Amino acid sequence: MTAEIGLAALWMAAALCVMQFITGALALRADTVSEGADIGAITRPAAIVQGLLAMTAFVCLLWLFAITDLSVKLVASNSHSDKPLLYKITGAWGNHEGSMSLWIAVMALSGAAIGALEKRLPEKTIQAVLAAQGAVGAGFYAFIIGSSNPFERLPTPAAQGAGLNPLLQDFGLAFHPPTLYMGYVGLSVAFSFVVGALVTRQVTPDFARAMRPWVLGAWVFLTLGISAGSWWAYYELGWGGWWFWDPVENASLMPWLAATALLHSVTVLAARDALRTWTVMLGVVAFSMSMLGTFIVRSGVLTSVHSFAVDPERGAFILILLAIYIGGALALFAWRAGTISEGKRFALASREAALVFNNIMLCAILGVVLLGTLYPLMAEAMGDRVSVGAPYFNSVSAVFALPMFAIMAVGPILRWRQDSGGRISKAAILLAAIGIVTFVAGWLASDAGILPLLGLAFAAVLGVASVLPLYSRSLRRTPLATWGMVLAHLGIAVSLFGMASESGFSKETLAAVSAGESAAIGPYEVTLLGVEPLAGPNWTALEARLSVSDGSEPVVLRPQSRSYVQPVQTTTESALHNRWDGQLYVVLGQAAGDGRWQLRLWWKPFVTLIWYGSILIALGGAMAAVGHIMTGHRRRRLVVRLKERRAEEAALA
């Protein structure tokens, strides 16, 4: 019964979604104002009810997975009654159909939130925004109902489920895709805002303020999603790296880069009414990148470690959606962008200019990543097989990233509109001195490469620079949004420090040891105590017991090499040990014969700061979002009160 309720809810939501699109569009085309108002009045309620229905459908799906209803095809092919409850539930979105349901549910809920809460923009613009949201949603409903119905029943219930990819049976990964999806959906909302504003010619600071929380929210989720994915790759794949420039990783990085640029340009538009066309363009690009990401992950046109999600037919469907929405939006942009009047001007030495510069750098990095990711696709069309790797991405993106860090250090202390270099010269000299000292010290003390040393220097500079905006300010009266910015920028510095120190100062050895023997790595002495077989609920493993000591009390680590039963797959479970200044990373390799075992050992100084930094970044983004929402709320209340007072005065006079 639950499956049928879910399917019915899905169909009704789809119908409402189409209605939301049609009424919103008709309201725009209406000949008279009152006619438009009549039809348009349906748009908001349609969005709200659609949100509730889509959520109902998704809750039904969660329930089916929770009780492992094996008469439902999706549950039978992706779940297993032996799985822990948490992974049963997260398994609901660990597959194509379920993740599409999640996508739709979140998207419809966002539409409902706009329909219920957004009051700042002219009604017509909101209707256009909801119509755009409906148009995008309709495509996804067609996709899910037409070709990937999650509620399909089996003619006869399966006896047992077919499990879940064991690599995916992991806490971090269970929450990695939905987090990214929240980000993607947030960008789709920003996209709808952009389309609505373009259609109704309302590219104004109010539009920017209405869109900003969505961009910030999306950005926070993308930040968390990417770092969770990177953390998963780091400890689960057992390769000792945290970023491989794999097409699928790039697919999640590209929307983040676009969203980062968008969130800064939207701030300029909101505060200073400048960068109108640019913001609109970025809004389209950001959503394009998230669709492109979905396409790359699902279609399998590019070879990647994530090939478990691949299906060419679905790829074709996503490509069609991509062509319609992004092609349509870019055509609309090309047609309407000329009519957006130029925004306010600003001087070369101003905060706007710094933001523009960094926007361009971010877009350049985005271009570099996009080109590197798609190049194999283009080369293959010419009959050549190539793969583009870390050397290209690292060195070429650094060309743009380093100047960006430099401007990022001074940008926040510049004034809006016009400033003089002289006012900030003291701070700039201080920052430059910090950078140079760090670089030279690193140069003398180690044999690390230029890039890690530069990264280290900029991390130090940014660490200090990020808190400078608080200097000589009353901390209690500093707006929450400013705190958010400070925190996010500090997070960048922390992450950058982790990345630079990991890539510059890591140590690696491959040792073959028998029980009782030891190997040395970094500050540690690793002794093999023994290797024993071990059985888990759905796997068997070889587990090594290692005694690890850095001179103090030894600790026992247990890296494993696991074999899963269903489906058959071998994974490595690395063992980690933290110290204040870094992390020991141990992977159990193969038996080398004669009773010796291969151990792969890494000493990675400050590597965890990469992820702590990204948490700071996300926290900063969340604070900024909350700050902006609160300020907006307060401002609206003030406007209302002002109006009331004027009306009273008019009545008295």
Add this chain to the structure above:
Amino acid sequence: MKRAIFFIPLAMFTLFVGIASYQLTQPKDDAVPSRMVGKPLPVFELPAGRANGVPVTNADFTDGKPRLLNIWATWCLPCIAEAPQLEALKEAGVPIVGLAIRDTPEDIAQFLETHGDPYTGLAIDQRSMVQLGIGSSGVPETFVIDGKGIIRHQHIGDIRERDIPILLQELEDARR
């Protein structure tokens, strides 16, 4: 002129959609050709795959007779599909050495019982060491090894009926 700029993103996007849809319609060639073709077998010694069998070493391939080296596994479905073709090759007098990947002697015995035993030599490659060493990325794959232990030809995927003449020709060529 200024307005023309606004069409650039659309043009770039159209180009991308064109290339991507072309690529999607192309049959995906996932075969990974081995870089070891033309090079000698790596040095190895693998445990026997049958209860009373003998271990297989790379030295077994240097007695002047060309052989097939069949990479397979009992857990691999296409390997069942290719069993009759291996049988046909055996009838044609071709010596076939099998390497069972990540397998157990019990499973192997049962498999050979059901689907026939075309192998003159059989070993278990428990960690895919030899498989990777000769540049094979999946099961089943079949290599033509000449009498000096040099890899001459790689066949990726299961052997179909139409592949038999090709393999026999390759074996003939390897004789020279």
